[in-house]
Amino acid sequence: xxxxxxxxxxxxxxxxxxxxxxxxxxxxxxxxxxxxxxxxxxxxxxxxxxxxxxxxxxxxxxxxxxxxxxxxxxxxxxxxxxxxxxxxxxxxxxxxxxxxxxxxxxxxxxxxxxxxxxxxxxxxxxxxxxxxxxxxxxxxxxxxxxxxxxxxxxxxxxxxxxxxxxxxxxxxxxxxxxxxxxxxxxxxxxxxxxxxxxxxxxxxxxxxxxxxxxxxxxxxxxxxxxxxxxxxxxxxxxxxxxxxxxxxxxxxxxxxxxxxxxxxxxxxxxxxxxxxxxxxxxxxxxxxxxxxxxxxxxxxxxxxxxxxxxxxxxxxxxxxxxxxxxxxxxxxxxxxxxxxxxxxxxxxxxxxxxxxxxxxxxxxxxxxxxxxxxxxxxxxxxxxxxxxxxxxxxxxxxxxxxxxxxxxxxxxxxxxxxxxxxxxx
Amino acid sequence: xxxxxxxxxxxxxxxxxxxxxxxxxxxxxxxxxxxxxxxxxxxxxxxxxxxxxxxxxxxxxxxxxxxxxxxxxxxxxxxxxxxxxxxxxxxxxxxxxxxxxxxxxxxxxxxxxxxxxxxxxxxxxxxxxxxxxxxxxxxxxxxxxxxxxxxxxxxxxxxxxxxxxxxxxxxxxxxxxxxxxxxxxxxxxxxxxxxxxxxxxxxxxxxxxxxxxxxxxxxxxxxxxxxxxxxxxxxxxxxxxxxxxxxxxxxxxxxxxxxxxxxxxxxxxxxxxxxxxxxxxxxxxxxxxxxxxxxxxxxxxxxxxxxxxxxxxxxxxxxxxxxxxxxxxxxxxxxxxxx
Ligand SMILES: Cc1ncc(C[n+]2csc(CCOP(=O)(O)OP(=O)(O)O)c2C)c(N)n1
Ligand code: SF4
Ligand SMILES: [Mg+2]
Numbered sequence: 001x002x003x004x005x006x007x008x009x010x011x012x013x014x015x016x017x018x019x020x021x022x023x024x025x026x027x028x029x030x031x032x033x034x035x036x037x038x039x040x041x042x043x044x045x046x047x048x049x050x051x052x053x054x055x056x057x058x059x060x061x062x063x064x065x066x067x068x069x070x071x072x073x074x075x076x077x078x079x080x081x082x083x084x085x086x087x088x089x090x091x092x093x094x095x096x097x098x099x100x101x102x103x104x105x106x107x108x109x110x111x112x113x114x115x116x117x118x119x120x121x122x123x124x125x126x127x128x129x130x131x132x133x134x135x136x137x138x139x140x141x142x143x144x145x146x147x148x149x150x151x152x153x154x155x156x157x158x159x160x161x162x163x164x165x166x167x168x169x170x171x172x173x174x175x176x177x178x179x180x181x182x183x184x185x186x187x188x189x190x191x192x193x194x195x196x197x198x199x200x201x202x203x204x205x206x207x208x209x210x211x212x213x214x215x216x217x218x219x220x221x222x223x224x225x226x227x228x229x230x231x232x233x234x235x236x237x238x239x240x241x242x243x244x245x246x247x248x249x250x251x252x253x254x255x256x257x258x259x260x261x262x263x264x265x266x267x268x269x270x271x272x273x274x275x276x277x278x279x280x281x282x283x284x285x286x287x288x289x290x291x292x293x294x295x296x297x298x299x300x301x302x303x304x305x306x307x308x309x310x311x312x313x314x315x316x317x318x319x320x321x322x323x324x325x326x327x328x329x330x331x332x333x334x335x336x337x338x339x340x341x342x343x344x345x346x347x348x349x350x351x352x353x354x355x356x357x358x359x360x361x362x363x364x365x366x367x368x369x370x371x372x373x374x375x376x377x378x379x380x381x382x383x384x385x386x387x388x389x390x391x392x393x394x395x396x397x398x399x400x401x402x403x404x405x406x407x408x409x410x411x412x413x414x415x416x417x418x419x420x421x422x423x424x425x
Numbered sequence: 426x427x428x429x430x431x432x433x434x435x436x437x438x439x440x441x442x443x444x445x446x447x448x449x450x451x452x453x454x455x456x457x458x459x460x461x462x463x464x465x466x467x468x469x470x471x472x473x474x475x476x477x478x479x480x481x482x483x484x485x486x487x488x489x490x491x492x493x494x495x496x497x498x499x500x501x502x503x504x505x506x507x508x509x510x511x512x513x514x515x516x517x518x519x520x521x522x523x524x525x526x527x528x529x530x531x532x533x534x535x536x537x538x539x540x541x542x543x544x545x546x547x548x549x550x551x552x553x554x555x556x557x558x559x560x561x562x563x564x565x566x567x568x569x570x571x572x573x574x575x576x577x578x579x580x581x582x583x584x585x586x587x588x589x590x591x592x593x594x595x596x597x598x599x600x601x602x603x604x605x606x607x608x609x610x611x612x613x614x615x616x617x618x619x620x621x622x623x624x625x626x627x628x629x630x631x632x633x634x635x636x637x638x639x640x641x642x643x644x645x646x647x648x649x650x651x652x653x654x655x656x657x658x659x660x661x662x663x664x665x666x667x668x669x670x671x672x673x674x675x676x677x678x679x680x681x682x683x684x685x686x687x688x689x690x691x692x693x694x695x696x697x698x699x700x701x702x703x704x705x706x707x708x709x710x711x712x713x714x715x716x717x718x719x720x721x722x723x724x725x726x727x728x729x730x731x732x733x734x735x736x737x738x739x740x741x742x743x744x745x746x747x748x749x750x751x752x753x754x755x756x757x758x759x760x761x762x763x764x
Contacts, residue, residue: 021544022537051540055533056571063530063568067501067537070524073544075537089527097526197522197538199497199550206525207512 002177007139007169010176011078011104011162012037014143016047017184018102018150020076022068024053024061028083029116030166031106035078058083062090062103069099070205072196074150076101080166081108084122088129095130095221097206098195100153100160102146103131107267107318108166109351113402117352118166119318120266124327130221132160132228133296134248135266139174141293144239144247147179150188151235157194158224163295165268167352179243187242225297232294250299252291253306255281259288260311261368264303264332266292269316269348269355276360287364292328303335312342314367316360316378318349325375342370348378384408457489457650464491464520466500471518473510476679478669478686479584482643483507483555486582486667489650491521493657494551499542501535503556503565504528506591506671507584529564531556532572535579551657552578558585558599562626573633576661580653583626583664586671594674598624601694602747603740604726606674611729620743630664631700637661638700642668644687645697648709652699668695676725688720693748696755708755717745 003010011034015023023042025035039054041047055061058079065075079087084105094101105123109115127133132152136142142164149160164170195205209217229250236249254274256262263273270291277287290306292299307313313336315329324330326345333343346363349355359379366372387408392398407414457463466487473480491498502508502525511518512525526534535554542550554572556565561583572579588606589595595608602620605611609618630638636659641649649667656663670686672679689695690709694717697709718741721727730737752758 022540024537049544051544053536053540053575055536056567056574059530060533060536060568060571063526063533064537064540066526066530067524067534067539068541068544069537070534071499071538071541071545071547073541075541090530093526197499197524199499199522202520202522204512204514204517204519204523204525207514207517208509209514213514 001180002175004173004175006033007142007164007172007174007176008033008106009037010139010143010178011146011164011170012041013178014146015076015102015104016041017179017181018076018147018188019074020050021073022051022053022065022075024055024064024075024077026055026058026061026079026083028058028080030108030118030170031078031080031083031104033170034104034106038076058087059090062087062094062101065101065103066090066094066097066099069094069101069193070097070195070197072191072193074154074191075099076103078104078106080106081110081116081122084126085110088126091126091129091131094159096217098157098221100150100157100191100193102149102153102160102162104146105161105163106166106170107163115351116166118168119350119352120163121319121350123161123163124319126161127296127327130158131296132156132158132225132294133163134160134294135163135292136165136169137252137268137270137291137293139169139172140176140245141247142169143176143178144243144245147184147188148235148239148248152228152231154191155231155235156224156228158221158228163267168268177245183243187239228294228297229299229301232297248293250292250294251302251306252293254289254291256288256290256306256310258286258309260286261288261314261364262307262310262312263287263289263314263316263364264292264328265289265316266295266328267318269318272355272357273316273360276357276364279357280361280364285364285368287368295331298331298334300335303332307336307339307341310341312344312367312370314344314346314364314372316346316348316355320347320350344372345375346372346378347375353379381409456485456647457492458485458646462492463488464496466491466498466521467511467518468520469518470516471511473506474671474673474679476672476682477506477510478643478671478682479507479557479586480510481646481682482584482641482649482667482669483582485643485646485649486555486653486665487521487553489653490551490553490580490657493654495549497550499524499538499550499552501526501531501538501552501554503531503554503560504591505557505560506586507555507557509591528560530568531560531565532579532581533568535581536572536575536577539578551580553580553582555582555584557590558583558587558626559589559597561585562598562624570629570633573630573635573662573664576635578660578662580656580663580665582653583666584669585666586669586674588671588674590671590674598622599626602744603730605729606726615740616729617726627664627666627698627700630666631703633662634703635662635664636702637663638666639664640666640668640695640697642686642690642695642697643670644668644683644690645709648697655699674726676728677723681723685720685723688715688723691715692717692720693752693757694720694744696751696757698755705755708757710759711752711757714752714758717741717748
């Protein structure tokens with residue numbers, strides 16, 4: 001049924017259609033509406049045979065999911081930002097144990113400075129924890145990916161993180177097609193665990209493994225992700241056949257035929273990127289883009305094929321590897337082995353800064369002339385940075401950087417302290 | 426249970442003290458451990474140190490829980506000595522389904538196990554979670570409090586050896602004053618751990634108003650079994666705090682584990698009691714009260730209190746006052762018996 005609903009509600013309804021048996025909730029913006037939505041369905045009786053557990057932390061949320069999954073129950077939770085880092089130890093643990101938990105990450109920046117807005121720092125921090133990571137481009141895809149995620153997770157016995165841009169998707173009201181229960185039941189079979197705590201067949205799960213087999217355990221975790229490179233397109237194709245619309249998959253190229261410049265990005269920003277591409281293509285620029293839907297496993301071969309004819313690649317990414325540049329760009333370079341194609345990094349949208357069509361058009365234009373820096377911070381306020389650097393030069397006790405920057409941005413809002421009132425260092 | 430474990434010969438644990446031996450009791454009154462039908466939840470061959478109180482306590486607790494649950498039991502384990510000495514893969518001492526996730530999340534994992542079992546219709550299967558004092562009173566404290574507060578159907582057992590043993594005897598919030606650990610060395614003016622710190626986990630558990638809280642000791646294994654059995658008869662969050670001497674960490678002779686545990690009870694430092702819904706409902710009376718000296722002297726972690734010619738009476742007396750306070754608070758000694 002087509003509904004005009006909030007992204008979070010769409011996700012909640014999709015998750016409920018997957019018949020989760022244990023759902024753990026802990027509030028953190030911008031993910032909260034999702035678990036609230038599932039909780040309301042459990043409370044109202046719309047979602048039956050499901051236990052909704054209000055836990056005391058994200059670490060507990062995922063730990064409860066681990067316990068539930070280990071007895072063969074379908075388990076789900078959602079988090080974001082600080083919450084994802086707070087549960088980091090359990091994130092690795094769930095993957096190491098091979099438990100097919102599905103978790104939504106409502107992508108949000110990580111503090112300090114504390115910031116509730118969207119970027120990808122959170123999921124990127126845990127990109128190598130062994131989870132499959134899918135990124136949604138639209139609210140429809142966000143809902144659809146959850147249905148695929150349970151299939152994928154359970155088929156491979158591997159946890160799946162569905163990354164959904166905070167606010168941009170989680171809080172946007174859009175038209176979403178919500179499938180029917182019989183449709184989802186036909187697509188998603190009941191969970192048949194490969195291992196479970198069973199009193200009739202007792203064994204130990206999670207015991208210590210030494211150097212003699214640890215590498216092999218990790219290798220098999222890697223193999224599972226490689227296998228997912230085949231499984232993801234297959235279940236996406238089956239999804240399209242069953243539900244009548246394309247969602248997910250590994251990558252989605254857009255107007256890459258004959259493109260000299262190819263933009264690569266994750267998540268909702270691809271919508272804006274496509275708008276810009278349409279505009280500048282019409283003005284004669286040879287440009288296209290690729291949406292990466294599966295970041296882990298990383299679709300090296302698909303990218304290699306799609307980028308074969310490109311003269312340059314521009315990665316627009318919402319996270320920063322300080323001291324290096326872009327995480328996405330480093331990964332994309334792996335796909336370009338043996339090809340002399342420059343890969344530019346555009347760090348954009350950090351902490352929720354809007355990524356505008358005008359700014360993107362500018363950097364794409366510079367890129368087309370190969371005049372872009374290796375690492376570019378989109379819309380960086382150079383004046384404010386110069387001011388802060390000068391202040392730090394002048395005064396050893398220059399104080400908290402974040403406050404200084406905001407004062408510089410808002411002259412007159414805060415009365416400057418006379419020099420002699422400042423505390424002496 | 427496999428055939429060879431069922432056939433394993435029953436061993437009698439020699440207590441060597443004033444307790445009534447099993448053999449004087451009727452079949453029904455004997456310990457679970459003394460029965461041919463015990464489950465050997467943790468079977469022999471594990472790697473615990475000789476005289477390990479934790480191994481002893483866990484074995485009795487789990488076999489009692491197994492009997493109470495009719496063999497339908499799942500155990501969750503925090504990281505720590507118990508987890509390490511009962512494994513690693515491919516060897517395991519666990520004859521029951523057992524899960525280890527990480528150090529600080531055993532109570533939450535157990536919540537998930539219980540919920541998952543319920544949702545799968547396996548309502549007859551019970552859940553025990555367990556951890557050391559560090560895993561319980563420090564790093565797992567948040568998860569434990571959450572599990573208590575939600576009154577999840579989990580029996581949590583803390584094996585308290587008063588330090589982080591598995592990492593080489595570091596101080597935890599269960600380490601007593603003056604005890605030497607690797608991070609509270611016996612150096613300086615006030616050697617060992619300081620006074621006035623630490624937390625009382627059983628009382629904190631009681632403050633959650635959960636249906637059942639008990640303390641127990643490997644000095645009274647009958648009592649430990651009885652408390653586990655009682656706990657298993659109750660639904661909701663339950664907590665048992667078991668005193669388990671650690672010969673390695675405490676610097677005590679391995680044959681003294683049960684004796685030291687008994688002296689801790691008899692001097693008053695480790696009170697035995699049961700509480701229901703936040704109120705103490707029974708206490709284990711001290712039959713033969715002893716000064717704390719008797720307990721402390723047997724352990725090298727307190728050796729600095731008893732230096733030849735320089736006994737630290739002041740601090741020993743301070744410990745005695747802690748024991749006396751417990752005796753008063755819980756009424757551990759009947760007036761006429763007080764010596
Ligand atoms: C998050 C985390 N921090 C630290 C450790 C290291 N560690 C493993 S076991 C352990 C000590 C366990 O002490 P306790 O819970 O008292 O159990 P015991 O070994 O004394 O029985 C520590 C500190 C760990 N595994 N995980
Ligand atoms: S160090 Fe202590 S707790 Fe650990 S196995 Fe040895 S005696 Fe037992
Ligand atoms: Mg300990």
